[in-house]
Amino acid sequence: MADNNPFPGENNTGHIWDDNIRELSNPPPRWWMIAFWASVIWWIAYGVLYPMWPTLDGNTKGVMGWSQMQEYKQGVDEVTAVRAQYETQIEGLSASEILAMPGLSDYTVASAKVLFGDNCAPCHGGGGQGGPGYPVLADDDWLYGGNIDNIQQTVTMGRKGIMTAHGKILSDTEIDSLAKAIEAGNPSSDPNFTQKGCIACHGMDGKGMAVLGSANLTDGIYRFMPADGETLLDSIKNTIKYGVNDVTEPKTREAVMPAFGDRLSKDDIKKLAVYVHKFGGGQ
Amino acid sequence: MSETKNVASRQQSVDDLYEESVHWHLNTGDETIHAKRMGGYWRNIKWLAASSWIIFFVGPYFQWDGRQAVLFDIPNRQFHILGVTILPQDFWMLSLALLFLALLLAVVTALAGRIYCGFFCFQTIWTDAFTWLEEKLEGSPQKRRKLEKASLDFRKVRIKTTKHLLWLAISVLTGISFVAWFYGAFEIWRDFFTLKASPVAYGFIAMFTAGTYVLAGFMREQACFWLCPYARIQGVMIDQTTIVPTYDYHRGEPRGRIKKGVSEEERTTGDCVDCKQCIAVCPTGVDIRHGQQEGCIMCALCIDACDEVMEKIGRPTGLIRFESFESMEANKKPQPLYKRPRVWVYSAIMSLALVGIAYGLTSLAPLELKVIHARQPLFVLQSDGSIQNKYTLKILNKMGEDIQATISATGPEGLILVDADQVTTARHGKVTPRTVFVKVPKQNLTQETTPIVFTVQGEYNNQVLSGDRKSVFIGPRL
Numbered sequence: 001m002a003d004n005n006p007f008p009g010e011n012n013t014g015h016i017w018d019d020n021i022r023e024l025s026n027p028p029p030r031w032w033m034i035a036f037w038a039s040v041i042w043w044i045a046y047g048v049l050y051p052m053w054p055t056l057d058g059n060t061k062g063v064m065g066w067s068q069m070q071e072y073k074q075g076v077d078e079v080t081a082v083r084a085q086y087e088t089q090i091e092g093l094s095a096s097e098i099l100a101m102p103g104l105s106d107y108t109v110a111s112a113k114v115l116f117g118d119n120c121a122p123c124h125g126g127g128g129q130g131g132p133g134y135p136v137l138a139d140d141d142w143l144y145g146g147n148i149d150n151i152q153q154t155v156t157m158g159r160k161g162i163m164t165a166h167g168k169i170l171s172d173t174e175i176d177s178l179a180k181a182i183e184a185g186n187p188s189s190d191p192n193f194t195q196k197g198c199i200a201c202h203g204m205d206g207k208g209m210a211v212l213g214s215a216n217l218t219d220g221i222y223r224f225m226p227a228d229g230e231t232l233l234d235s236i237k238n239t240i241k242y243g244v245n246d247v248t249e250p251k252t253r254e255a256v257m258p259a260f261g262d263r264l265s266k267d268d269i270k271k272l273a274v275y276v277h278k279f280g281g282g283q
Numbered sequence: 284m285s286e287t288k289n290v291a292s293r294q295q296s297v298d299d300l301y302e303e304s305v306h307w308h309l310n311t312g313d314e315t316i317h318a319k320r321m322g323g324y325w326r327n328i329k330w331l332a333a334s335s336w337i338i339f340f341v342g343p344y345f346q347w348d349g350r351q352a353v354l355f356d357i358p359n360r361q362f363h364i365l366g367v368t369i370l371p372q373d374f375w376m377l378s379l380a381l382l383f384l385a386l387l388l389a390v391v392t393a394l395a396g397r398i399y400c401g402f403f404c405f406q407t408i409w410t411d412a413f414t415w416l417e418e419k420l421e422g423s424p425q426k427r428r429k430l431e432k433a434s435l436d437f438r439k440v441r442i443k444t445t446k447h448l449l450w451l452a453i454s455v456l457t458g459i460s461f462v463a464w465f466y467g468a469f470e471i472w473r474d475f476f477t478l479k480a481s482p483v484a485y486g487f488i489a490m491f492t493a494g495t496y497v498l499a500g501f502m503r504e505q506a507c508f509w510l511c512p513y514a515r516i517q518g519v520m521i522d523q524t525t526i527v528p529t530y531d532y533h534r535g536e537p538r539g540r541i542k543k544g545v546s547e548e549e550r551t552t553g554d555c556v557d558c559k560q561c562i563a564v565c566p567t568g569v570d571i572r573h574g575q576q577e578g579c580i581m582c583a584l585c586i587d588a589c590d591e592v593m594e595k596i597g598r599p600t601g602l603i604r605f606e607s608f609e610s611m612e613a614n615k616k617p618q619p620l621y622k623r624p625r626v627w628v629y630s631a632i633m634s635l636a637l638v639g640i641a642y643g644l645t646s647l648a649p650l651e652l653k654v655i656h657a658r659q660p661l662f663v664l665q666s667d668g669s670i671q672n673k674y675t676l677k678i679l680n681k682m683g684e685d686i687q688a689t690i691s692a693t694g695p696e697g698l699i700l701v702d703a704d705q706v707t708t709a710r711h712g713k714v715t716p717r718t719v720f721v722k723v724p725k726q727n728l729t730q731e732t733t734p735i736v737f738t739v740q741g742e743y744n745n746q747v748l749s750g751d752r753k754s755v756f757i758g759p760r761l
Contacts, residue, residue, distance in 0.1 A: 127659030138673070141666040219666035280663060280673050280720050 083111070087267070095270040096148045099282075105274055112275035115268055119260065120276075128279040133224065133254070140281035141221040145210040147283050152273035158259030161213040163201070165243035165252055170196060179236040182206075187217045224253055296595050297541050297556065303425075304559040315431070316504060317424035318414065319563040323587025332402035333411065340460045343468035355465045361712050367644060370681050370712065372651060376643040383636040388513070390629040392520040394620075395605070396527040400514065401582030406506050409457070409499035410566065413450055420446050424563075450500050451492070458491030504567035507580055514577060521575075522625070524618055528583055529606040530561075530572040538572075541596065554598050561585035561603060571603055650686065650709070650750040651679040652739045661757045669699075669722040670758045676717050678739050680709040686741035686748065690719060694735030694756050697724045709741060721756060728758040 005014055007022060016022040027033070047053060050062040061067075086107045090098060098104050117126065120137075124130055128137030140146060143161065144154055166175065174192050181190035187206035193199060198206075201214040208216040215223050226235035239253055246252040260269060276282070345352040347365055354363045362369040369376070388399060400407060420442055421427045433439055462484050463471050474480035475488070498506050507514050521527065532553075539552030555572070562570050564585060569578035571585045583605070590600040609615050620626050657673035665671050680686050688709040692700045701720040709715045721735065738751040 125659060127657060129660030129663075136660070136663065138660055138663045139665055139671070216666065220668060221664055221666055278718070280671055281665075 086111075090267050090270060093270075095152045095273040098270060099148050099274050099277060105278070108271045108274045109278055112268075112271035115264070115272055116275050119264065120272065128276065130225075132227065135223055136221075137276050138279040138281055139221060140283065141216060141219055142210065142281070142283070143208070143213045143215060143223065145283070146277075146281055148273055148277050150210070151276050151282070152269060154257060155264075155269050155272050155276075156259065156261040158261075159213060159257040161244055161255060162246065163214075163239070163244040163253075165241065165246040165249035166196075167241035167249070170240070175237055175240050178240060179233055182217045182236050183233055185218050185220055223255065293596055294541075294543065297558070300556075300558040300560065300592065301540065303563070304557075316566065316568040317427045318566045318568070318584075319424050319560075319588075320415075320418060321560075321564055321584070321588050321591060323584075323591060325583035325587050329402055329411070329582060329584070333408045335403065336405065336408055340456070343460065343463035351467055353464065354467065357465055359712055367647065368681060368683070368712075369647075370679070372679060373643060373647060376640050379636045379639040379643070383633055383640070386629050386633045386636070389520055390626065390633070392517055393522065393525060393623075393625045393629065395581075396521055396525050397514070397517050397579070397581040400507065400517075400580035404580075406498060406511070407566070407580060407582065409453075409495060410503045412453065413499045414503075414566075416449055416453075417446060420449075447500075450496055454492040454495035454499075455488065457495045458488035461491050462487050504578070504580075507567060508578060514580075518577075523609040524607050524623060526605045526607045526617070527575055528571060528579065528581055528586055528603060529608075529611055530555075530574070530603050531601070531606070531611065532572070533611075535572070535602050547597070554593070554602050556592065556596065558592055560588040560592050564588040575608075647681070648750050649681050649743070650688070650739055650741060650748045651681065652737055652750045652752040653677040653679070653714075654737050654752045654754040656754055656757070662759065664725070664759075665722060668726075669724050670728060670756075671701075671720055671722045672756050674719050674721065674737070674754065676719055676737060676739070678707065678709040678715045678717065680711050680713065680715070680741075682711055682743050682748070684711050684743065685709060686711070686743050688715075688739050688741035690717065691738045691740065692719075692721055692735055693738075694721070695723045695727050695733045697727045698722070698735070698756075709739070723756060723758070725758065728756075728761075730758075731760055732757050 011025055012022045013025045049064045050066055051059050053060040089104055098108055123134040124137050130136035144150055144159055177190050178192050181187045187193045201212055202208050202217055206217040208214040224235060224239055226232050242249050242251040244253040244255050352365055360371050421430050459471055466484055535553045535555035537552055538555035538557045541556050567578045567580055569576055586603050589603040593600045593602055607617055610617055655675040663671045678688055686709045688707050699722045707717045732755040735754050735756045736751055738749055740749040
């Protein structure tokens with residue numbers, strides 16, 4: 001073929017079909033070849049420097065010894081180092097001392113946000129707004145006291161208040177009358193309040209006692225908010241009738257705050273106490 | 284006698300031109316353009332315009348109030364421009380400034396073509412500086428071509444090395460000068476040589492050094508042909524009234540060489556003597572006689588060259604001149620500026636941009652307040668019967684020093700801002716957050732959301748500064 005090339009000097013390969021269809025031999029542009037070989041060199045260098053080739057028991061490690069896991073751990077160590085100065089301070093201080101230090105309490109709030117989201121938000125809501133059957137943490141009405149130590153104790157030990165189901169003790173009319181007085185914010189206006197022993201737990205003025213965890217019945221804030229379609233009055237009556245955590249009453253209100261003392265570290269609980277205190281209701 | 288002598292000397296200079304003209308041919312991109320340098324009116328204008336770039340080199344060294352007069356401090360997110368400090372929050376002004384500059388480019392192009400390219404563009408100026416150096420070191424274009432072809436001997440190596448070192452020096456200076464606007468002029472010199480500058484600074488200097496060296500040293504007019512977008516869109520910016528360097532072919536054609544012994548009165552050719560000086564001096568190597576074309580950066584050097592030739596041979600100058608298509612073709616007088624709609628539209632938009640910038644600069648608030656209402660919960664009932672809302676306030680202090688700021692709020696009757704007397708240190712140039720609680724007696728709320736205004740106040744240099752922001756107070760559904 002090549003001996004008798006009818007198209008000399010046009011750089012064809014000498015492969016010619018049907019008289020004039022021929023294969024040309026045009027190399028790719030220089031820059032393209034440079035880029036091509038540079039990529040090949042890059043690939044080889046990469047294979048030497050980084051983990052790349054599978055072997056029978058894993059893969060080549062690469063001469064740089066780089067691994068994703070190690071980079072991750074390095075990143076975690078960096079963050080831990082930044083946090084260390086605050087964390088060591090928190091370790092040596094009480095929750096109330098942390099609360100009093102502006103810089104440290106700002107760090108604590110930022111740090112406790114995740115803790116709160118993981119452990120507390122499912123019941124109390126992301127902003128401490130409470131939920132059906134679960135108390136609001138953002139207000140200043142506290143069953144067991146709202147200072148930082150009370151909060152810390154609540155988180156550590158948990159809480160479980162008890163109110164006897166009064167449906168067996170009181171008549172429906174008495175319950176009705178008591179509920180109306182409570183809804184009006186003035187429970188002691190009903191003589192039943194004193195006569196039937198409510199004052200034993202809720203106090204003479206109906207403002208509750210933090211040591212017992214009994215509710216303040218005068219401030220319009222209710223531990224058990226009405227369910228959908230239920231009036232506030234009905235809700236109050238239900239609480240009186242069936243009590244709270246009364247094992248003898250199947251329809252009783254359930255109200256249990258689990259203890260976190262064995263689940264979270266002391267420092268985490270301190271952080272959470274500061275975080276909850278700063279929701280706006282801490283005392 | 285003197286008449287004959289005159290004719291003889293004129294003939295001599297024409298002969299010289301023709302002898303030279305064999306060297307000049309059109310740019311096809313496969314060889315370096317070695318443009319001839321000639322003096323002239325436009326050449327002087329070009330130097331003058333180029334000198335405006337001196338600001339780029341010396342600008343960073345000026346001081347203002349004890350700091351660099353113009354410093355684009357990116358790590359601290361502060362732009363200092365003379366007495367004004369601009370923070371990212373005021374950045375909308377930058378878009379107006381860019382709008383203004385983009386339209387300035389458009390209006391200039393609409394009126395006088397690509398004079399930005401020819402007189403102000405860094406690519407043109409740096410290339411001009413580089414070729415000026417080249418001419419000083421290697422000599423005239425002919426000598427440069429010869430040197431290019433010459434075999435590698437000591438002289439060639441010496442000249443070339445000197446040239447490239449000088450080019451690199453200019454490139455590094457360009458890089459450092461650029462970074463100086465962002466880094467601090469004195470700091471960058473110190474850190475550059477003590478190897479203490481940040482990798483980003485070194486990276487930028489390296490990029491600008493490489494860019495300057497390659498673009499002005501090697502790419503040159505090819506950058507205008509193939510890289511620059513502005514060169515390609517100029518076609519839609521110019522119109523028939525735009526004045527551009529134009530070869531008057533009515534006058535010039537048919538072009539023809541000056542023949543010996545033919546007197547001016549007898550000649551049958553036009554004014555163009557085909558000496559190719561216009562191509563010789565062209566930095567992009569185009570032939571302006573082909574008419575307006577993408578390679579022409581409108582630097583007007585061909586006008587200088589042609590005028591000089593015309594003066595030499597005693598024909599009127601202006602064979603190549605700034606002229607619009609309209610007046611060249613239709614022989615119309617140029618339209619006055621105020622009768623062109625483009626001028627009106629462009630100036631209207633530019634004025635709007637300027638007014639916006641002026642408004643922005645005069646209303647720069649030294650203390651700015653942003654209010655974020657807590658979303659969860661929107662409000663909380665307190666045991667004293669009041670409704671409490673939680674807000675995160677973000678205090679932006681644009682001044683040079685920290686300010687002790689207090690917060691106040693006005694809104695529904697009986698409003699109480701919890702811890703109102705607490706003082707917050709608003710860090711300068713930064714946003715300082717503070718969480719506040721506002722309580723309002725429930726009975727004072729007449730609607731679900733009530734407007735509330737927060738005010739931040741602080742003292743700076745014995746001057747009370749304040750900023751406020753509207754928000755809402757949210758209560759239960761009534």
